[in-house]
Amino acid sequence: MSSAMREIRRAEQRFHTAGEGIETFHSFSYGAHYDPDNIAFGPVTAINTEHIAPGAGYDAHRHSDVEIVTWVLDGVLAHEDSTGAGGEIPPGLAQRLSAGSGVEHTERNASSVEGLTFVQMMLRSDNEGTPEYAQAHVETDLAGLYRAVDVHAPVELRVAVLAEGDVIEMPAAARTLIHVTRGCLVLDHDRLTPGDELRTDEPIGQLRADTATEVLVCLLR
Numbered sequence: 206m207s208s209a210m211r212e213i214r215r216a217e218q219r220f221h222t223a224g225e226g227i228e229t230f231h232s233f234s235y236g237a238h239y240d241p242d243n244i245a246f247g248p249v250t251a252i253n254t255e256h257i258a259p260g261a262g263y264d265a266h267r268h269s270d271v272e273i274v275t276w277v278l279d280g281v282l283a284h285e286d287s288t289g290a291g292g293e294i295p296p297g298l299a300q301r302l303s304a305g306s307g308v309e310h311t312e313r314n315a316s317s318v319e320g321l322t323f324v325q326m327m328l329r330s331d332n333e334g335t336p337e338y339a340q341a342h343v344e345t346d347l348a349g350l351y352r353a354v355d356v357h358a359p360v361e362l363r364v365a366v367l368a369e370g371d372v373i374e375m376p377a378a379a380r381t382l383i384h385v386t387r388g389c390l391v392l393d394h395d396r397l398t399p400g401d402e403l404r405t406d407e408p409i410g411q412l413r414a415d416t417a418t419e420v421l422v423c424l425l426r
Contacts, residue, residue: 209407210380214243216400219254226261230254232384232402246382246404247425248358251327254278254400258320262313268304272328272356275300275312276364276421278386280321286310290338294323299353299364301339308336324386324421332357345419349373353421363422367414375409378424383409388418 220231220238232252234244244250250271262283275282277296285291286302287309294300302310314321341354343364348371353362365373367388375381383390383403390397391413397403412420 209405211405211407212403213395213397214402214404216398219400226258227263228256230400245329246423247380248329248360249326249382249423249425250329251325252384252402252421253325254322255325256320256322257314259314260317262321263311265309265311267307267309268302269307270330270333271304272326272330272332272358273302273304273310274326274328274354274356274362275302276324276326276353276386278322278324280319280323281315282321282323283313283315284310286336286338288336288338294340297343297345299341299343299362301337301354301356303330303332303337303339303357305330305332305334305336324384326362326421326423328356328358328360330357331359350375350422359426361424361426363424365412365418365420365422367412367418367420369414369416371414371418373412375412375422376424377408378426380404380406380425381409382423382425383412384421384423386419386421389415390418390420391415 222229282294350365385397
């Protein structure tokens with residue numbers, strides 16, 4: 206029988222790239238940053254924190270066979286893709302682009318004055334056909350564990366919002382990934398701050414916050 210797995214990866218362990226008004230922190234292997242022991246967690250292959258300068262961003266580029274999930278932390282993201290979807294994505298709106306057989310998208314900072322920060326996940330997709338776009342509003346003004354946006358992968362995506370001292374019971378899952386975006390999360394005797402992650406196949410039980418905290422949760426089936 207294999208042993209249980211519980212790994213905390215700190216923000217300072219993330220890979221870093223920068224250039225042309227974009228600074229990115231990568232949770233998994235990316236490009237020249239290769240770690241054979243850190244390629245994926247189940248179907249999750251990327252969790253990137255993107256810092257985009259005013260007016261900067263990514264011009265049209267192509268993806269296939271992945272689910273691309275975007276969660277804005279600060280600022281407003283201007284999005285366009287070849288499904289015909291487009292518009293501005295503010296904080297609190299979870300976005301999913303299912304690339305299917307192939308899709309192009311453009312992502313830029315909607316502001317010429319303010320910076321933009323967002324987290325973008327990529328997951329191996331079960332959709333091999335027509336690309337799809339979806340978005341879902343997530344209530345972040347009240348404490349709770351909220352469903353984010355559905356994906357074509359054996360994963361449930363949640364957003365945990367906690368005020369200082371709040372405790373949330375975590376649902377059972379085969380494996381769980383927790384990525385802290387704001388505040389300070391306490392798990393047993395460990396404190397997790399922005400950019401820190403827990404990856405585990407053990408039951409988590411409770412999340413507790415030392416301050417106002419937001420956490421992205423991947424529940425793997």
